Amino acid sequence: MEFSHISLAHGNGGRFMRELITGLFARHLGNPWLDTDVDAARVPIGDHGEIVVTTDGFTVQPLEFPGGNIGSLAVHGTVNDLAVAGARPLYLTLNAFIEEGLELAQLERFLAAMSAAATEAAVHIVAGDTKVVPRGQGSGVYFATTGIGVREHGIELGMGRILPGDRVLVSGPVGDHGTAVMLAREEFGLRGDLASDAASVLPVTQALLGVPGLRFMRDPTRGGLATVVHEIAHATGATVRLQEPDIPVRDPVRSVCEMLGYDPMYLACEGRVVSVVAPESADAALAAMRSVGCPEAAIVGEVAAGRAQAVLVTELGGERLLEELEDDPLPRIC
Amino acid sequence: MEFSHISLAHGNGGRFMRELITGLFARHLGNPWLDTDVDAARVPIGDHGEIVVTTDGFTVQPLEFPGGNIGSLAVHGTVNDLAVAGARPLYLTLNAFIEEGLELAQLERFLAAMSAAATEAAVHIVAGDTKVVPRGQGSGVYFATTGIGVREHGIELGMGRILPGDRVLVSGPVGDHGTAVMLAREEFGLRGDLASDAASVLPVTQALLGVPGLRFMRDPTRGGLATVVHEIAHATGATVRLQEPDIPVRDPVRSVCEMLGYDPMYLACEGRVVSVVAPESADAALAAMRSVGCPEAAIVGEVAAGRAQAVLVTELGGERLLEELEDDPLPRIC
């Protein structure tokens, strides 16, 4: 690793984070069940059973934003990592790292949102832990949730199943969450009524699991859509070509990004699914997503034999490489 | 609740923490599987199976101390909550909340210690998450670990099984961890060569699980031995009477406590087991613990019909009530 100290970019979902996780964490902690290429791990329990396990930490600033708060996000985020792994979430654990001085009334709003999100996903919080850190050593509250689920459909998913010709789809507009959080930060001096897309993607993944030819699903969180397609390209050794005009991006996201110099392709979603399906299944996948309340779902690209690269075909027909994210575009969005 | 804002005492293992957990967290998040009286939750998986789940967060200061560091502690702590629930730990998840500026070399020491602790307990880290928080909003690193295990012995344990006449045992001297961490803090201006007792208690719990008449086990972490016996008294409605002369306390722990006005009964252990066994099994339990490298294990008290109270019979024969912990004796020890 090129660095001797941790920087914010080590948490952004891009190259530095990947290097930190594979080069330090996985190097020390590696074992047959730790696969840093997946959203959730499948591990055996007993002689025949299997569970699916995932975890995420939440440090979003501000703690409350249009469309959610750190409590709802902490449930949706972990539910979604199980969902895109093809699992049904059953149980969550909850860690709270609370900063001395946090208002109980605010904590209560987070817990109410957490409870509503858990009920919606039919998931139960079965164990927790509570730590209080001194004033000035936190920022209100950090949560961590670990999710345990089971796979019901015997369908095998994974980047290893992707073939040239497969189509890439998104379940809705990208970049809403990152932009909504950014707008909620006073530092940007902007106002807008864009809400985060933060939500459970279980209805979407359940619908997609019914589509034959489904290869792979992922929630494009830190690093956004570009990071997911970059990972697909490098895992498969193929070219992933996205058509910019086909990628749904809301107007306020587009204009905030233009104003501040961000690229919506790299901004986090917290309620979207990127899926890869066999070419003959693309229309069925689109229909499945539309049937569960995703009118803006779209086929946005294609996997092609060639070099391992992610390419954006622009509105004007030009091609732009989607490089791996380096600098942190926007820290603390989840 | 009497407070409108979170204070350090909400994280100390005592009354305020209990009220926060039951009065706020469990009130919002409650469901059939969340039992705030247990170290780990037993939850069904599939039609016949069951797993045991627990979680803990770690914020210890300093991050390194004689006998361990925040990495080893993050594994031992969660392994131990599964162990005292009678389970064999299988898998862990890991959350890292790293403060910008942490030295990679130090992080690497934590991961090496974590890896050694995981190997010793035969537990695998199967999923993780990495967040970086800005300088001044953390303290080096916070970890959270969630543990998943299975029960092998069909033995039912719980405070509900405790009967009058049962004996209370500890597996070794109490207060070492709290004192070692305190000595490692420069603010106290004390030096000493006391090491934390932080360790896996799996050998102890495995040995105790072979003793017929075992009723209950718990690791006396935040709030120490006094907090465990106080909980037993209030859960059973019985009097728990501890004999002070029988409770192993190391000399340096005793003298540091006298100097600084702490009570070793309330100081955290991170590698001890408090157990309750039927009277006729007490000697067998003692022998079982001694056979696995706990020469200082001791029978320290007895459960008696009477009012719900925890009582310490002092060296001079007087009786002192062990009240529920209120003010934080020593923040950030785990």
Ligand SMILES: Nc1ncnc2c1ncn2[C@@H]1O[C@H](COP(=O)(O)OP(=O)(O)OP(=O)(O)O)[C@@H](O)[C@H]1O
């Ligand atoms: N924030 C929370 N939400 C839900 N349940 C919680 C929360 N914090 C603690 N609990 C539950 O309350 C009980 C007591 O937790 P506690 O952390 O005191 O136990 P422990 O882990 O055995 O002790 P320690 O954390 O000192 O090692 C457990 O059943 C735990 O699952």
Ligand SMILES: Nc1ncnc2c1ncn2[C@@H]1O[C@H](COP(=O)(O)OP(=O)(O)OP(=O)(O)O)[C@@H](O)[C@H]1O
């Ligand atoms: N500190 C860590 N130790 C071990 N494995 C880790 C650690 N951090 C991440 N991982 C693993 O690396 C992979 C990628 O993690 P990442 O957090 O980027 O995925 P994600 O949760 O799907 O995305 P996001 O956190 O943005 O929602 C996962 O398999 C995860 O288990």
Ligand SMILES: [Mg+2]
């Ligand atoms: Mg994910």
Ligand SMILES: [Mg+2]
């Ligand atoms: Mg995630």
Ligand SMILES: [Mg+2]
């Ligand atoms: Mg705990």
Ligand SMILES: [Mg+2]
């Ligand atoms: Mg415990």
Ligand SMILES: [Mg+2]
């Ligand atoms: Mg614990």
Ligand SMILES: [Mg+2]
């Ligand atoms: Mg993650």
